[in-house]
Amino acid sequence: MTGWSLAALYWGYTGLTGGRFNVVVGLLQFVTDVAVYSLITHLYRNFALRHRWTELEINPLLRRLAPTVLVLGVVYVGVTAAKIFLFRLWFSVGPLQSFSQFIQLNGETLFIAGIRLMSIWLLAYHLYHYAQRELRSTQENARLEIMTRDARLHNLSAQLNPHLLFNSLNTIKSLVISEPETARRAIDLLSDLLRTGLYRGDEVLVSVKDELGLVTDYLELEKLRFDERLTYHVELDERLASVKILRLSIQTLVENALKHGISNRKVGGLVCIRIDKEEDDFIRIVVQNPGSIDLRIPVTGLGLANLAERLKLTFGEKAGLQITNEPEGIVSASVRIPIG
Incomplete structure (x- = not known):
């Protein structure tokens, strides 16, 4: 509404400086301009939100906006032409002519103006939502990075707390003489878990294969503790x-x-x-x-x-x-x- 109010004030100013300005007609034009054009864009806003156009990426959004601008331009011509014609008829402003004659003389100008105004409004509206979406995405990514670091710390705490580490080292110690191959395997597993936890902690997404590799190493090490x-x-x-x-x-x-x-x-x-x-x-x-x-x-x-x-x-x-x-x-x- 603020944008249309500023536009209506500008149109009123150009009318005032152009001569033969009728104050009553100017006020009516201002009020109806703000009300009618705000209603049109408000209806579009509801339509866009209902169909989630504000969540679309640039390319699919542009494919929808191109025909939308044309439709809104036609609506603008019809509403504006009817409004101006009625005001001229009621207040005897301007030359007397039929509605069809008025459209023939002014339709092209009104259509170009409608396309320009609706394009500016649509661009501003969707740029605003795009900026808000990017801001939310940035905030969520920041929170996600924090949560991922917390998950890494929790993972290290769960796997390498003193009790687990003590038990794992004792298991390895007991196997060194009787089952040296198994002991070496346990050391490798513990080393892999440490390396994964310390050096891959910044990754948010991994493949199923990589995640299962970590899990099976962890289970194999735990199996040394739980045995059968x-x-x-x-x-x-x-x-x-x-x-x-x-x-x-x-x-x-x-x-x-x-x-x-x-x-x-x-x-x-x-x-x-x-x-x-x-x-x-x-x-x-x-x-x-x-x-x-x-x-x-x-x-x-x-x-x-x-x-x-x-x-x-x-x-x-x-x-x-x-x-x-x-x-x-x-x-x-x-x-x-x-x-x-």
Whole structure:
């Protein structure tokens, strides 16, 4: 409305300086200009928001705006011509002529003016929304970087806390003489985990293959501690190996399965990791372990809460984290992420 008010003031000023200015007609022109043109652009605004044009990238938006400018230009001609003609008729301003004659004489000028004005308004409107979207994106990216660093720190804390490190080193020590090959493998695994945690912490997305490489190294190292109490199985649709997912997403689910499932059972159990594709171009990651969970208690753990927040920041409402109790005493934690 502010823009149209300024434009109407400018038109009134040009009329005032052009001679034969009628104050009553000028005021009516100002009020009707602001009201009518604001209504037109307000209707377009509602249409654009309803069809999410403000969320489009530049190229698809321009393809829609080109015909939109023409339509709004035609609307501008019809409204403006009718308004000016009625004012001339009511106040006997200007030469007496029919509406068709008025259109023939002024239609082209009005159409050019309408195209110019509507183009300026549309450009300003969508540039404003584009700037707001970029600002939100910058803020969300900043938050995501912070959350990713937090996830890396949590991952290091969970994997390399003094208790785990002490147990791992003791396991390696006990194997040095009796099973030197196994001890060397344990050292390699611990080294890989340290290297991954310290030098790949800035990555937000990694391939499924890389994430599973980290997870299997972690599970193999943990198996040295749990021994026969821990078994694991991985099912992967090989077509999904290169799909990008959140770094440490599977790792977080596996850590949760070991902490709340395997470690609480004397007989241990099986950790099953399944990664497949859903029909609507989503990848589904499921980690299952023996146990049960009280679904009435909200998830408050740092790892899962962190993962849920990072999913929301990266993929919006399209992604999600869900934990359920399955038959036969199985807890299932699943992450659903859009592909592409």
